[in-house]
Amino acid sequence: MKNENLARIARECDVFLLDMDGTVYLGERPIGDMQNTLQKMRGAGKSIVYLTNNSSKSAEEYIRKLDRLHFWDERDSVYTSxxxxxxxxxxxxxxxxxxxxxxxxxxxxxxxxxxxxxxxxxxxxxxxxxxxxxxxxxxxxxxxxxxxxxxxxxxxxxxxxxxxxxxxxxxxxxxxxxxxxxxxxxxxCGKPYTVMGDCVRRKLSAPKERIVMVGDRLNTDIRFGVNNGFRTLLVLSGEATAEQAETSCDRAEAVAESLNEIAEYL
Structure with missing residues (x-):
């Protein structure tokens, strides 16, 4: 069955702010065929920004991990709290x-x-x-x-x-x-507050309605998107469950089992 909300996100959003652990990988393991999904997103003209609240590591350290998992592309960027x-x-x-x-x-x-x-x-x-x-x-x-x-x-x-x-x-x-x-x-400064959102916005040329926050946590990722006026996509590949997605006060515009689902709508 077609996921209409996910299809709309794929069609209307140009910039994808991606949480990492629970969204594109779990520890050292890619979530599904994430490498091909990310490549297809770039091929469709989507910009990818990896966002993390973990302030213990540098952007360079995250880039090395993403590269090791074959996720990194020189067009992408990483931003930490x-x-x-x-x-x-x-x-x-x-x-x-x-x-x-x-x-x-x-x-x-x-x-x-x-x-x-x-x-x-x-x-x-x-x-x-x-x-x-x-x-x-x-x-x-x-x-x-x-x-x-x-x-x-x-x-x-x-x-x-x-x-x-x-x-x-x-x-x-x-x-x-x-x-x-x-x-x-x-x-x-970090998710779900607006300092990080303001910083990211200044680095992007897209209007808020063309930016989507993708993550597996309702109270940080999805609330961050809402607080900053971005679109929101909750993935159920990490922390949040389908039941929580339905009952939480932090409601996402679209919900998918994983980010890989978006590939069929690009």
Whole structure:
């Protein structure tokens, strides 16, 4: 039976913002015949932007993985919540001193963007996904927040699925600082918020109604699309179920078992 909503997305959208894990791959495994689906999308003139809330890795690291899976094409691009945070700081806190809780890859991203990183007396604290987190980093961030530093988080995800278990992600540490110093972030940059959407829009030439967010999570991917005025496509190849797609307050314009379904409408 024809999926009319999916057909409309395929016909009317020029830019596809793709979540990665759960949408185009699961861990190290491609979802179905994704390589051919992506090639067919490009052949139909569709632009592909890979979006991720994971701020622990650089765009280059994601490109290497996508290339290893034979998904990458030089016409594509990758955008992370860490990149959105760096762009936000450049625009709104230019010249300010920034304390970063994050990986070395994100630190390098910030330095390339010209952000003045420091270890004492910052104007801004940025909380990102840090795989080398220490108590000293937590203590210092807590102290700076108590003293009134502007508070930025890269993304709100509470956990990061890894090797069959859930690791604490930025959202878990947001709760920690909410408890310890009664602070909530002044700004969250990643999905489902608009900072990342605004950053991506500035890099694209398409109007909002020609952009579609594709993902497997209702409360991040689909809500991100709605919050930014983009079209939305939920795929059931990752986290969300068909029942949740029907009952959630975050409703997608179109639902498909996987992104591979779109190939027949291109």
């Amino acid at each position: 860490g990149m959105a945070a760096a762009e936000y700081l450049k625009e709104t806190h230019a010249g300010k001193r920034v304390y970063l809780v994050g990986t070395e890859a994100l630190r390098e991203e910030f330095l390339r963007a010209g952000i003045a990183l420091c270890e004492e007396s910052p104007d801004v604290c940025v909380l990102a996904y840090d795989t080398a987190l220490t108590f000293e980093k937590i203590r210092k961030c807590n102290e700076f927040l108590v003293k009134g530093a502007f508070y930025v988080a890269t993304h709100p995800d509470a956990v990061c699925p890894a090797d069959g278990v859930s690791w604490p992600d930025v959202g878990s540490f947001l709760k920690l600082f909410e408890t310890s110093c009664k602070r909530l972030p002044d700004v969250i």
